[in-house]
Amino acid sequence: MSQPILEVNGLKKYFPIQGGIFGKTIGEVKAVDDVTFHVREGEILGIVGESGCGKSTTGKSILRLIEPTEGEVKFEGKDITNLRSEEMRKLRRDMQIIFQDPYASLNPRHTVEKIISEPLLVHGMKSKENRNKRVKELLEVVGLSSYHASRYPHQFSGGQRQRIGIARALANNPKLIICDEPVSALDVSVQSQILNLMEELRDAFQLTYIFIAHDLSVVKHISDRVGVMYLGRMVELAEKDALYAEPKHPYTQALLSAVPEPDPDIKKERVILEGDVPSPANPPTGCAFHTRCPFAMDICSQVRPEFGPVDDQHFVACHLYNDEQ
């Protein structure tokens, strides 16, 4: 089994809520609340969850684009949570990110050449000639042509822009790429092009991805392992086949049953969850899901369940699987 390239231990990110006339901190939004997982070299780890579950904050906290409140992030065995910003910037050569909205993440006033060569310059490729050569090479890799280099982002379609975003992330030969909803702004027929491209690139450059998305079918397609988040916590993590065939956590079960499938022959027992996701500023006590859980017991509102293994490589945070109960 390959080594973990990234280890995340007890990651927390609390955003302060300011209020009152003096702008005092009157509370905290627990966006990410004690999340632990690791990513193996060369794998694709999918993270799914609904809006507000903290999946994007987790991704950004790993790169320290948002400073985590607590916890430890180890990249290739080295704790990076306390690195100075200069060292962190050097490390970002190995860790890159692709954003959701290809319209917002590219500077409209820069040419594609400038957009892609910027990370090259930052990381010390001084020669303009080399940079241009590399830009052209990258454009070809992501399925664009070298003559696109002199164009501006608005001249491209959504799918092409996402390709530019990918080329920029690849510029410095990273090892790990965090993909934050990379295909959710795209049309179905373009989405599959980008997913295929990402898989090809993974194989060609031995990349590791953390693939954050809300679309369960997309995550299933691309990932090796999948983690499910709810209200800032990781509730289940397993190999994708195990997770999709036999979801253990009641939330995962409900989530999977809620996905409408384009096949009229699949008749599912829908678990319709009552109500909405509670506010992360004031999460329920004990298990965060107990307010909507069809199997909630007394203990669920009191004690927060441990995130532990129930099967080989299958982790769940739920009292139903706690042997001592």
Add this chain to the structure above:
Amino acid sequence: MEEAILELTELSTHFFTDSGEIPAVDKVSFTVHKGEVVGVVGESGSGKSVTSLSILQLIPQPPGKIVSGSIRYKSENLAAANEKRMKKIRGNEISMIFQEPMTSLNPVFTIGNQMREAIRLHQKVSKRTATEKAVQMLKIVGIPRAENIVNEYPHQLSGGMRQRVMIAMAMSSDPSLLIADEPTTALDVTIQAQILDLMKKINEEKETSILLITHDLGVVADICDRVVVMYSGQVVEQGTTREILKVPKHPYTQGLIRSLPKLHGREEKLYSIPGTVARPRKDHVGCRFAPRCEFAFERCFKENPKLYNIGEGRESRCFLHSEQEGERLKDVTTNT
């Protein structure tokens, strides 16, 4: 077959912009029967939203204009109706809900206030009765604490709740047709499931016909009886949901379904349609899908195929269905 509630015949809505005339909706015809849920599917730029807005004459004019065709609602042609008549139709006979419930609700008025306005616009009732009706509608769509919610503002509600309020408002005057333009696209899957269930309930209990505009074939499979597939401003295929999803005939529909990642079963590599969605152009020659179609041949680039009738209420816009091309069709169907 039940009577037709809405019948579009060769509807064309064009936009007149600085860069020329854009046929966003190009001779679109389909029918919605009483109590039926019809889905209009397509990717961005396919003209599905413009079609739905045209029905209620909500296209800003200029630049947009319904240039030809008819929209027959019961026995009158809405394409020719004046603004006064349309005001009577909108929200009363035909209601519409939109994708983003936050922008469809006015943030400075309470929910009750807005619902009362909608109710009293179409029904001659007192304020008090209107409020009672509003509370009753909110209860029907499954909003807890409806008595309190009527006094709250839109920002105090979650996305799913807001969409429920929109549905309650749309249903308050008992319309015979509900047009839902991507009603669940902005919502999370678990909330989407709730809203789809609610729409199914309304359809079954009140026999309201629903015209559902969506890009999600999963949603279609869940709720629609029939499907109209649009591409680049034109209808490319229509038929019952089961037939369209199980045995798609048009190469675009086939490609679309094959390029979806599946929740069950596994595929090594996703199929993908090359290229991007073609924008509708006035001077387009040939089939709109031909440049991306793996079965395209000479004729496809020269003339635009008509909609071939291929069995019970089923239509497909592809030369592969014409008699001369019968042999090729066999290849296509055995390939998928």
